[in-house]
Amino acid sequence: MCGIAGYYNLQFPPEISLSLLERMIWPLRHRGPDGFGFFQNEHIGFAHARLSIIDLEGGWQPICNEDKTIWVIFNGEIFNYIELREQLVRQGHQFSTNSDTEVLVHLYEEKGADFVKELNGQFAIALYDSRNKSILLARDRMGIRPLYYCQYKGRCYFGSEIKAIFSADPFLPRSIDPQVLQDIFTLWSPVGADTIFTGVLQLQPGHILVINRQGVGIQQQYWDIDYHGMVSNASEDELVEELRTLLIDSVRLQLRADVPVGAYLSGGLDSSVITSLIRHYTTNPLRTFSVAFEDAVYDERQEQAEVVDYLQTEHDQVVCSYTDIAEVFPKVIYHTETPIIRTAPAPLFLLSALVRKHDYKVVLTGEGSDEILGGYDLFKEAKVRAFIGAHPDSACRAILLKRLYPYLALSPIKSASYARQFFATNVQPETDLLYAHQPRWKNGQFLNRFLSDECIATPYSPVEKVAKSLVGRLEGQHFFTRAQYVESKLLLPNYLLSSQGDRMGMAHSVEGRFPFLDHRVVEFAARIPVRLKMKGLNEKYLLKKAMRGLLPEAIVQRKKQPYMAPDILSFFGATPPPYVEYLLSRENLNRSGLFNADLVANLVEKCRVKARQGFRENMAFVGVLSTQALHEQFVENWREDCPQTLKNTRRVIQ
């Protein structure tokens, strides 16, 4: 795991000195603390910060092919590199290292841009082909590893994090895009290639991009989840068997490393599945890590202990208090580089610190299972709404709602007319392509109320933007797979795998790996019939069946708990952190110009009186606070003091 950064000279007189590349890679040193490598000529510059995991001695980057015409820097892992290498050696390629990186240059020689389709892994790649003076950028299928780029004054800059781009040139404009801010507040994620910063784009998951003397190309998709394909007609037992076999293989493949590999354990089904598969089907020593909360409302220690006892793992946990979350929050935003509407990344920041303290660099996690196998309450809610919509007077209504929201047992949804309102059951799943997401997004719109008049001056609808960008992929699909697709394109890559995933791990040089997101598993899951993904209201039905006997029955049967952390409560304890008052002061709000200072003052007052608030208030408060922190760190005061010369530079090619 690593950080990459670089540039392509589109027209600018080339800067020969190394200092531009040093400035860009320096703020990514948390991603690769083991050393730096550079490649530079009159057209391009590549910089690499390395976290050594495979081929500890030989794996320094950039790496080239036999005749030094192809150069590559890359962040991530190619899990099938051993098989690819064998094949390439048979084809006559000469390898000079044992690293997974080197297969990229040789495979590119064989296949051109299509080489990405052969890769099983999680990656962000920049590859220079000196024969036609072009750079190819590529990103993994699900969006596990990040890659951003930005064109400014005759150069295209790119990097694993936006910090690298902002450090390239102090005059490069840095501003928050008010429409993307509305996207995040409404949809909980930007859409497509957008990022919160105007002019900075992300290379989308499953896409490649070519930059050459003609300019920066358009992103081309090389892979997508295909729900339009054949639905499997295999029997239930056959599907269970195939799912288990694939997951075992994925776990085995993802344990490939020259350093020890651990696992996160949340107490829920998915991380327990991964841990159990490591225990039962590999010889990897089992080392697990988890987050615990002082507040029992969020804590899952009991469930974690159950899995630890059952699988006999060597386990460590970090206990997280309100104060801990508040203390690390500004650092968390430094790493997410985007507004967030929950504090949930903060405990994961503390967790990766724990992992690093125990000298582990790699952890397997259960991320992605809910999207591909149909686990979320959002999917369940859509099923219930569709049922109630079709059978408005059914006696089952109350029972269904109670099963769906036991914690809302006393809530007004027992009333038929309230239920109709909350669940928008007057809308038909067939007529609205975004049926499952509408209630969530309607709620999200509440947050936009806090934006300043300037921010919302141009009429704009985030929901229409999503509809427009995804319509071609949603038409003709069942509402359940439509919901899965939307989750897999928005929240999964742009929040869960980044703000809660890559960024929190990499903050402490820890690499996450995600066996559920092996593309073979994702492609298989897309063929599972909808009725078997969620049987009745039993989510991830096939996975549970596949894991019988491999996990405690209580864990398999446990009602799904969304992972949450205390939000407002963290910031209004006995000693509120001083930055809250500072960032939310009228002066600072006016300076960013993003929010209505009166409304924010009223919200803060409400939180001060009582810190236990509803979902919307929690999201609004964290959304405003994180955006203000982002503005303060990245727009107002962006500065990374790069040393004159970088120590630990292992390779320079000019």
Add this chain to the structure above:
Amino acid sequence: MQANIERIRAFIFSNFLFDADEGTLDNDASFLEQGIIDSTGVLELVEWLEETFSMKVQDEELIPENLDSVNRLTRFIAQKTA
């Protein structure tokens, strides 16, 4: 009656609208349709009613006809405290 309308409006403004612009809330506007209140908000509203007017709201009274606008709330409070 008028006093209760003002108290309700003040509560809605400070708790759900966060806005001082009096023109933004019509006394007949549906809290749900306007997105002023969500499901947890209804519970918050009920808690406030019970505390402020020393009344007990029964499960079967949790219906939009009683709770879903300033005017409906005013009538409901009048009935309950009569």
